[in-house]
Amino acid sequence: MTPLASVPAPPATPAPSLGSGIRVRVARVHRTFPGGVEALDGVELDITPGSFVALVGPSGCGKSTLLRIIAGLDEATSGGVELVPAVGQAEAWRAPIAYVFQDAHLLPWRSVLDNAALPLELSGVSRSEREAAARQVLAQVGLGDFTARYPAELSGGMRMRVSLARALVTRPRLLLMDEPFAAVDELTRGRLDDQLRALWHELGMTVLFVTHSLSEAAWLAERVVVFSRRPARVVRDRALELPRERTAALRLEPAFAREVQVLSEVLERGGG
Amino acid sequence: MVRGLLLRSFPPLVALCALLALWEVLVRAFGVRAFLLPPPSAVFATGVRDAGQLASSAWVTAEAALIGFGLSAVAGVLGAVVLASSRLLERALYPYTIFLQTVPIVAVAPLLVLWFGPGQRAVAASAFIVSVFPVIANTLSGLRSVEPALRDLFRLYGARRLATLLKLELPGALPHIFTGLRIASGLAVIGAIVGEFVAGFSEGTAGLGILVLAAYRQLRTDLMFAAVLCASGLGIVLFGVVSLAGARLLRRWHPSAS
Numbered sequence A: 001m002t003p004l005a006s007v008p009a010p011p012a013t014p015a016p017s018l019g020s021g022i023r024v025r026v027a028r029v030h031r032t033f034p035g036g037v038e039a040l041d042g043v044e045l046d047i048t049p050g051s052f053v054a055l056v057g058p059s060g061c062g063k064s065t066l067l068r069i070i071a072g073l074d075e076a077t078s079g080g081v082e083l084v085p086a087v088g089q090a091e092a093w094r095a096p097i098a099y100v101f102q103d104a105h106l107l108p109w110r111s112v113l114d115n116a117a118l119p120l121e122l123s124g125v126s127r128s129e130r131e132a133a134a135r136q137v138l139a140q141v142g143l144g145d146f147t148a149r150y151p152a153e154l155s156g157g158m159r160m161r162v163s164l165a166r167a168l169v170t171r172p173r174l175l176l177m178d179e180p181f182a183a184v185d186e187l188t189r190g191r192l193d194d195q196l197r198a199l200w201h202e203l204g205m206t207v208l209f210v211t212h213s214l215s216e217a218a219w220l221a222e223r224v225v226v227f228s229r230r231p232a233r234v235v236r237d238r239a240l241e242l243p244r245e246r247t248a249a250l251r252l253e254p255a256f257a258r259e260v261q262v263l264s265e266v267l268e269r270g271g272g
Numbered sequence B: 001m002v003r004g005l006l007l008r009s010f011p012p013l014v015a016l017c018a019l020l021a022l023w024e025v026l027v028r029a030f031g032v033r034a035f036l037l038p039p040p041s042a043v044f045a046t047g048v049r050d051a052g053q054l055a056s057s058a059w060v061t062a063e064a065a066l067i068g069f070g071l072s073a074v075a076g077v078l079g080a081v082v083l084a085s086s087r088l089l090e091r092a093l094y095p096y097t098i099f100l101q102t103v104p105i106v107a108v109a110p111l112l113v114l115w116f117g118p119g120q121r122a123v124a125a126s127a128f129i130v131s132v133f134p135v136i137a138n139t140l141s142g143l144r145s146v147e148p149a150l151r152d153l154f155r156l157y158g159a160r161r162l163a164t165l166l167k168l169e170l171p172g173a174l175p176h177i178f179t180g181l182r183i184a185s186g187l188a189v190i191g192a193i194v195g196e197f198v199a200g201f202s203e204g205t206a207g208l209g210i211l212v213l214a215a216y217r218q219l220r221t222d223l224m225f226a227a228v229l230c231a232s233g234l235g236i237v238l239f240g241v242v243s244l245a246g247a248r249l250l251r252r253w254h255p256s257a258s
């Protein structure tokens, strides 16, 4: 994999202390769409600041809907979501949330640098400041040499990394990822997972990661939440009993296989 | 690149030469009178002899067509932005923009003379009316085709309405806008010629439309042909320039990257 750059000097903007993710409290959230489709049926979650939580569930059960509600892009029909900043960081951050979609969704008319800098540009950060921040975060995802390229000139995996860089450029305290690496090949996905874990260690934000791959969920996350079939309810919510250090070798260990096995059983039963 | 172009333009060129040769032979063989259908050689000779007249007429028409086209581009894009700003506005006004497409320009042209007086302004107005609709329609569909995920992204970062328009919707609509402009470029020349038929009389050099009319009155069919060829040549050049500009602008990102 592309080696991660060593952490460069802190950006000009005031950075919060690392390890200060926000806490997410989802309280009895229901969502019924106009037209009657019920997507969420009283979802209850309390996400520890700075943790990495995977969300899995049957296709179409309401995972994206939940992420959108947490991001403020959709509204709960009843119940609510509370984002609790860590002590001392409070108001300083205007855009503490970032969202990564299944596809990279870059702006094809912008260079890699300008794509990564977009969130800062929209919140009015000066050009020199946002470009410095974008360069730094692009180096972190291993794209330091590609800042002048255009999305059409990149591979799918590289585009996904630009998308990740764009999400990280605001130093979000909460990173919402909706099946982000589903569209890339297996090998690339493994590398991206690796890189994401490393970035999470380094930056310490809270991560909510939706995926269809149970082994990806088990390898990445500290805790996995399993949802029922639509309308989604939480059927299992538990920390994994795996070492904090995730290596490629872990994927071959019996303990890992056992966790994946348990998850897949819960998923099968939970829907029924 | 150049070789590819030569290879690709070879078949149509051969077809053209064959057609012209056939035309020449048939006209001579059956002794068709020149005012009904002049042989290509006569049209060519006229084109060379009256090159000065044709060129200055073409320039007059081109100017009016360009003014009309420019107005279409600006008003069409702005109009579409206004329509796209609210569903209500679009539903209220869009049906009437279709009126622009269906208006019989020949019938309206006298009105343009009344409003603008004979001459370039009326001719340009005619070019504008004929060419503005495709710009509105295509820009509108481009503005509407922005991916919902990107809208979400802009919302998430608190982008203002104007920033969303300038940084997301308009650039995203550019391929559609250029489709509209390409169609409009050909139509603007047609609109200018039609406009000249009715409103082109004024002091100074006559445009191609007037030249066609004058040649018709004198039964100089060879000159008519030459003028018509110039008119379509004008349309092709404008179309080519717009296409080229679009291709240059979109070159780096057209291999649709999502």
Ligand SMILES: Nc1ncnc2c1ncn2[C@@H]1O[C@H](COP(=O)(O)OP(=O)(O)OP(=O)(O)O)[C@@H](O)[C@H]1O
Binding pocket: A033, A034, A035, A037, A038, A039, A057, A058, A059, A060, A061, A062, A063, A064, A065, A066, A230
């Ligand atoms: N805006 C909407 N209007 C109406 N129904 C919707 C809307 N968005 C989603 N739905 C419906 O809500 C249900 C849950 O959708 P959602 O996208 O949240 O599922 P998901 O778990 O993310 O699925 P997948 O795993 O396929 O991504 C689906 O049945 C979907 O059709």
Ligand SMILES: [Mg+2]
Binding pocket: A063, A064, A065, A178
């Ligand atoms: Mg989904």
